[in-house]
Amino acid sequence: MTDARILLHPAFPLLLGAIVTAALPPRKRIYFSPVFTFLSLICLFAVPAGSLMTLPFLNGMELLFFQSTTLSRLMCFFTLVVVFCSQVYSLGREKGREGCWSLVYAAAACGVLMAGDFFTLVLWWEAMSVGAVFLIWSRRDPKASKAGFRYLMIHFLSGNLLLMGAVLYASQGITQLGPLEPGGAAYWLVLAGVGISAGMIPFHSWIPDAYPEATIGGSAILSGVTTKVAAITLLRLFSGESFLLGMGIVMAFWGVLYALRENNIRRLLSYHIISQLGLIIAAIGIGTPMAKDAAVALTIGNILYKGLLYMSAGSVLYATGRQKLTEVGNLFKAMPITSVFFFIGSLAIAGVPGLMGFAVKPLVVSSAVYSYQPVAELLLYAAGIGTFLSIPLKLGGHMLWGTHPAPPILRKPKTAMYVGMTLLTVFILAIGFVPGLLYSQLPWQEEVHFSLYTADHILSEVEFLLAAWLAYRLMNPLLHPKDFISLDLDWFYRVPLPRFFLALSRFANFVRLSVWKGILVLVRALSRFVRNPVSYFMKPIDGGDSTEEYCADKYRLPVGDGALLILMVFAVVYFYVTIF
């Protein structure tokens, strides 16, 4: 069941763009990429609701290749927005491959969001992994190569777990994506697969590992896509799963604690992504319509303001060549425009009223409240403080002000960077001041009413922030940037596991060499036998080398032996004939 409307699939213009840009010379690609992203955005508005393309599958089941729902269109919209802004941000400084692979990546993300069944999901999921890996690799640097490779392994694992779950579900007759019945191997396989991509502990290390290693435009795109698409997939399949509530709370604190320790700016932001994902996943775990809307809203908020934060951090990196907090400071004077963007992004993420964060973050906490989970509410609220401490205060404080003298500006940020950042800021401010713009588009909004701009909400939020600020000023010496790293769970596959594999391969080599030596000994013995078997019974007449080839002249018996033999044979035959 297909018709021309399938051409409206947002992935279609993007893939077309990828092919077109791949044919262009590297420097020109990025100028065309935003055009195709914009085209995809326009097409999105024309997409009607419902199932638009199905493919036949086994046993009468169908694959829902293009399933357009409120949620999927909403998420595709914001994904495309951040991709567009990042591509604009990258104009003029690009080195070639970003333009093409960002389109592939975006196409795959839309494919996942629009997928209606497991197998379509897995297909686009793998495509997303490929796109992301090449996006990371578009920065030609050994560290980026290694990080990209680790990303690849983790995400192919995630895709495989998903595929296993999908096959198991198909054997039970389930192919459609929708809220899943808890329990069973397939359930947990799919949860693990999606969860790895969504940054669940203990498989979250790829986020702080890979995101800082991409190009500055690439990081902005990566930060807003993989994890968010995975979170939305979790929402579609596992809302209400109580495991997610617990995991989300753990993630929220984990991310914030590491962020408070981190020295590398973009790594700090990456750990913070884990924290925000924790809040989103916790909301998914709560599962009420309000919580689900809160999860969606927070995801969208993160796509926008995290993108802005990565972009401004990227501008700092571009301009100064430095990405560690121990090497920057006082940038508010040196790079005022970028600082303003950073400031807006950081206040937004912290939930300052007037910016988007306030419109979305408290929703998660409120949803915990309205489902009578006071412990969860308290913990989520506390994790939110960590956000304020780590980004506006720690990161912003040490980067834009602080005791370190301003680093020299090596290059001025390009205008395109400012344009990209401005575009995102427009969304953040718009939704911040008129949250209804977002709320009216949320999938469950008929059942839920949000009213955040009330006096007591604003007051309590402001008090909360001021008190945290006071505590920060008190504890400031403890948070001074220091150049060290913090071990995370990826230690297990970066230290003992490689050593184990090395030992295994050394052992295998040892076995191989031993066998080879044994074969050589055998062959040498055999070859002597084959060459000259007589040498085992006699020595050569003239005392030569017994390993030489057999030569009849050297191994002659005395003549009498031959005569005796003839006589004996004659005697036997004579007696035989005369007797019989």
Add this chain to the structure above:
Amino acid sequence: MNQKRKFSLAILAVLIILIIIEALFVHPHAYSIWHEIHGFDAILGFFVSILLILVARPFLNLFIRRTEDYYDKREDKNGTNTALIKEETPHD
């Protein structure tokens, strides 16, 4: 009193004023038990911040703090360090 102290005290002053305003004029939603206390958010914010910072830095330092070349050293020993260039190439 130096600049920093003054600024901190200014924040504290604003905070107290806000709490007073809240106590006098604003009718709280009171959807959970503790919201009955005025300025609860402030108290919570203050103490949780301190706790978070204490855990993040001094406490975790005992377990997971390592030097920057920790992984590079180990990869050199293993022979798996493919990052032959130790310094990063100019970032872009």
